[in-house]
Structures are given as C-alpha cells and as structure tokens.
Amino acid sequence: MALQSYFRAATNFTYDTRVAPARSEDAVWDFLQSRRGYCVQFATGMALMARTLDIPARVGVGFLPGDADGDGTYVVTGRKSHAWPELYFADQGWVRFEPTPAIQSGAPPLWSDPFAAIGPGDDVPDEALPSAAAPTGAATTAPVPTGPVVEQETEQSWTRVGVIGGVVLVALLLALPLVRRRTRTRADETPERAWLRARRRLASKGISWSDATTPRDAVLAVQSQVLAASGSELDAAAARALQQLARTVERQRYAPAPEDVATEDLLRWTDEVVDGVTSQLSGAGSGRPTR
Known part of the structure; x- marks a missing residue:
C-alpha cells in the first residue's frame, strides 16, 4: 500500500525512540513535520491518513515476535512492545499493515508488501534497507534480498517507484490539510x-x-x-x-x-x-x- 511504503522509506522518515517536545497541540502534525518517531507515531499517522481517505482504520497494540532462546522458546520483553495500524476493507475485514521502518519491525506483511515479487537480481528499494540512525537495542532488521545490486535502476523498478510516488503525493495532498483539522476537532470531545x-x-x-x-x-x-x-x-x-x-x-x-x-x-x-x-x-x- 502506498501509505505504508511512504512511511517505511528511509529517505522519508527515521525511526527514533527519542521524540522531540511538542511544537503544537497536534501530535500527528508534529510527527509529519519532524519525520522522526517510533511505532506509535507511525501507526497513528497512517491510521489518520487512511481515515481522511474514507478507509476505516484503527491502531492495534501488542508485541513483536521476540528473540529465540535456543531451546524452541522465545523471550518477549517490554522492549518488544509495538503498535500497528489495521485498515478495514469490504469482504476482507481488518487488515494489518506495518508502516514502522524495518529497523524496528522487520519486513511488512506479505499481503501489503509491494516489493514482495522482487527477485534476488533486482534492486532493493529504500524501504527494505535499515535506517542509518538505528537506536540501541532495536529489533533485527528486515531480511535483505541477496545477490548483486546493479547501479542502474531497471525500467520496471523506476515505473513501480513512480506509480507509488504519485499515489503517495495525491494521498498527502488530500490528507495533510484534514489531519490537523480533524485531530483538533476530535481532541475537543472528552x-x-x-x-x-x-x-x-x-x-x-x-x-x-x-x-x-x-x-x-x-x-x-x-x-x-x-x-x-x-x-x-x-x-x-x-x-x-x-x-x-x-x-x-x-x-x-x-x-x-x-x-x-x-x-x-x-x-x-x-x-x-x-x-x-x-x-x-x-x-x-x-x-x-x-x-
């Protein structure tokens, strides 16, 4: 999904557990301006943008898989706590997405990964690469396809990136003016x-x-x-x-x-x-x- 790819791209956002102090009364707006945050900011940002596009969305809270203990068990600590958005589609129900960059969350679900069909010889898109500013103790990064990485982008890769970029741009133009206004309105209710x-x-x-x-x-x-x-x-x-x-x-x-x-x-x-x-x-x- 275009919104998920937009948030996961290392060139657009940086995963960072050190969130700067609020600059306004709208936390989502602050995140979209600073472009730094952790799973809560990424999940909430995608959920609100989806709602502005009339897609029902909610935020789920739970844990990442954890670390293998060597004896068939996994250790899941508070450091693995995680948040993710779920979008509702007719005939499909609630579908999980993963906008948090791979440095923390690993690979996105296969059904939402537009690059799942990329083979070993293809270029690796930015969002499949770990961020350079990885926080201490972050989860393991998403697996990166092996094989030679060519310098020249193939025509197919550029077409895919262009289509996704266009969809993201349209979504942002529609969503950004509404995110702040709707968040303010809802923040006055309770x-x-x-x-x-x-x-x-x-x-x-x-x-x-x-x-x-x-x-x-x-x-x-x-x-x-x-x-x-x-x-x-x-x-x-x-x-x-x-x-x-x-x-x-x-x-x-x-x-x-x-x-x-x-x-x-x-x-x-x-x-x-x-x-x-x-x-x-x-x-x-x-x-x-x-x-």
Whole structure:
C-alpha cells in the first residue's frame, strides 16, 4: 500500500525512540513535520491518513515476535512492545499493515508488501534497507534480498517507484490539510483530552506534574508552582477553571455515571487556565505587579 511504503522509506522518515517536545497541540502534525518517531507515531499517522481517505482504520497494540532462546522458546520483553495500524476493507475485514521502518519491525506483511515479487537480481528499494540512525537495542532488521545490486535502476523498478510516488503525493495532498483539522476537532470531545491538552500547554510554560499525580494534586501543583514563580497566587478565574476541569476529569475516570460536559466548556476552561498562568508568569517576568 502506498501509505505504508511512504512511511517505511528511509529517505522519508527515521525511526527514533527519542521524540522531540511538542511544537503544537497536534501530535500527528508534529510527527509529519519532524519525520522522526517510533511505532506509535507511525501507526497513528497512517491510521489518520487512511481515515481522511474514507478507509476505516484503527491502531492495534501488542508485541513483536521476540528473540529465540535456543531451546524452541522465545523471550518477549517490554522492549518488544509495538503498535500497528489495521485498515478495514469490504469482504476482507481488518487488515494489518506495518508502516514502522524495518529497523524496528522487520519486513511488512506479505499481503501489503509491494516489493514482495522482487527477485534476488533486482534492486532493493529504500524501504527494505535499515535506517542509518538505528537506536540501541532495536529489533533485527528486515531480511535483505541477496545477490548483486546493479547501479542502474531497471525500467520496471523506476515505473513501480513512480506509480507509488504519485499515489503517495495525491494521498498527502488530500490528507495533510484534514489531519490537523480533524485531530483538533476530535481532541475537543472528552475531558481526558482537554486535560491532556491543558497539561501540554502548561508544560511549555514550565508548569508540570508527573503521571502519578491525581487531578486534585495537579491543581495544587499548578497553584504552588505559579506562586513560586510569580510571587502571587493564581488568578481566581484561572484557579476556578482549573478546579472545574480537574473535577470533570475525576468524575470521568471514577464516577459510575460521568456527567456530560459541553465541548465549549472544556475549551473555555482550558483556555482560561493557560491564559491565566501565562499572564501571571509574564507579569512576574516583566516586573509588573500581578493580581
């Protein structure tokens, strides 16, 4: 499939477990700009692009095969955890694809490999080659066809690459403007996503908390960090919005029947929290008195 080949090409993307800090509120957009990531980014990127082309898609989570132990058993550790996209086709059901580069995932499934018919004497396409920036402890690379590699590309290989490149280009032109817009729309639907968005935006201001922190403790953490940085307490409106957002997330997680909250309220609370913190910290940095 063209999308899978596009992501697996070493000339387009690099497998790297060290993901750069977020540059925007859209993680997929950041990945498509940096072109570096690991299985989660590759799987999510392909799934969202497939959806923009009206192909139902989902992301599966599990493990790679593991390493042979020499006695007929395999050892599968957390380092082998993996994510992959599955696309739905009529009369076929959910079909697994493998956009993560070969340096981590190995060869793609035969049914989705456009180069499966290449013989030993043919040129090896870029996506069949391991990336030069392989992370430590990566899985074994995909098997590479043996035999001489000729310098001149055959006419058949160039035709295949040209067709795939054209399909990928059309898919990207259709998908890229929609990926960001649709991701933003869906990210505004639940308290968890609003909470995550607020957390990311606050982190960019130097206000953060760990994954082990409860929503109630996160409220206290934000207030104490703002006080320490600005010399005054968080603005009343921002503090109230932060408490409302935390309470909504808490009920969403633990209440038997979570209350329905309008998307507009989640957006407003998030903006009030981030704007309030930003204003407070900016006032402290400029020497202006804060309220």
